[in-house]
Amino acid sequence: MMKVRLEGPRVVVRSTIEDDAARVLAYFDRNRKHLEPWEPDHDATFYTEPYWRERLRGYDDDRGRGTGERMCIVEHHADDVLVGLISLMAVMRRAPVWNARVGYSLDQTKEGRGLMSEALGLVIRYAFDDLNLKRLLAGYVPQNSRSARVLERAGFVKEGYHREYLFVGGKWEDHVETSLINREWKLTSSE
Numbered sequence: 001m002m003k004v005r006l007e008g009p010r011v012v013v014r015s016t017i018e019d020d021a022a023r024v025l026a027y028f029d030r031n032r033k034h035l036e037p038w039e040p041d042h043d044a045t046f047y048t049e050p051y052w053r054e055r056l057r058g059y060d061d062d063r064g065r066g067t068g069e070r071m072c073i074v075e076h077h078a079d080d081v082l083v084g085l086i087s088l089m090a091v092m093r094r095a096p097v098w099n100a101r102v103g104y105s106l107d108q109t110k111e112g113r114g115l116m117s118e119a120l121g122l123v124i125r126y127a128f129d130d131l132n133l134k135r136l137l138a139g140y141v142p143q144n145s146r147s148a149r150v151l152e153r154a155g156f157v158k159e160g161y162h163r164e165y166l167f168v169g170g171k172w173e174d175h176v177e178t179s180l181i182n183r184e185w186k187l188t189s190s191e
Contacts, residue, residue, distance in 0.1 A: 001063045001091075001131070004071060006122040011115055012079060013086060013122050016059050016070045020082075021052035023072070027082040027107065034108035037169040038141060067091050073106070073119045083110045086119050088127060088136075098185070099135040100127060104150075116150050124154060128182040136180045141166070141173045148176065156180045 003015040016024070028035070029047055045051045062068035068091055073084035084106040091100040102123065106116045127133045138156055140147040156178035165175035 001066050001069055003063070004069060004126060006071075006126055007076075008118045008122050010075060011083070011119050011122075012074050012076060013071045013119050014074070015063065016056050016072055016085075018053055018056045018060070020072060021049045021056055023080070023082045024052045024056070024085070025049050027085070031105070031108055035105055038105070038144060038147075040166075040168055041170060062089075066093065071123070073115065075115070083107045083115060084119060086116075086123055088123065088131075091131070091133070093131060093133065098133050099137060100131070100133055102127075102136050102138040104147075111146060117153055120150060120154050124180065128184065132182075132185065132188060134182050134185040136182075137177065138179075139165075139175045139177045141168065142176055151178050154180065 003017075004013070005015070006013040025047065028042075032047075056070075059068065059070040062070070067089075069088045071086050072082050073086055074081065075083055084104060086104040087102065088100040089103060092098065102120070104116060104120065124136065127136055136156075138151050139162075140151065142148075157180070158176060159179050160177040162175040162177060164172040166173050
């Protein structure tokens with residue numbers, strides 16, 4: 001996969017790069033409490049720049065293999081501050097499966113403004129139009145009503161319920177599984 005830059009009316013969604021280490025660290029540091037219920041426990045190294053430089057290099061490797069795309073969300077007027085992160089993970093583009101899993105988080109000060117809905121819409125178009133994926137999967141902890149609404153507005157449909165699926169926020173949490181189908185999908189000669 002090539003590096004991505006997707007522009008909407010208010011946000012830009014772009015591939016992470018190694019130089020984003022300080023910005024990603026600042027994002028997670030200022031949102032520690034906000035993201036704690038939805039994230040796995042992190043050790044102290046998670047909140048260091050060397051950790052993020054190494055992890056971002058790993059994201060470049062995933063992009064190079066075509067298995068994942070990690071992206072930053074920034075507002076047009078402040079492109080040096082991350083307002084969120086969004087990812088396509090476990091990307092598969094070969095018979096019989098053409099799908100990926102979507103994950104995202106948003107800065108606590110930016111919630112309720114439609115920024116994640118805009119960013120997710122950009123990523124959906126990229127996944128369906130550019131990557132030619134048939135299906136996107138996304139899940140959320142049942143208590144995360146904001147995430148449920150973002151996915152519902154984007155057209156994701158509930159498909160299942162996984163009991164004690166993820167260890168996040170220091171405990172096992174259930175997970176609601178959703179999907180979005182690309183009704184325009186066509187097999188191309190390059191696949």
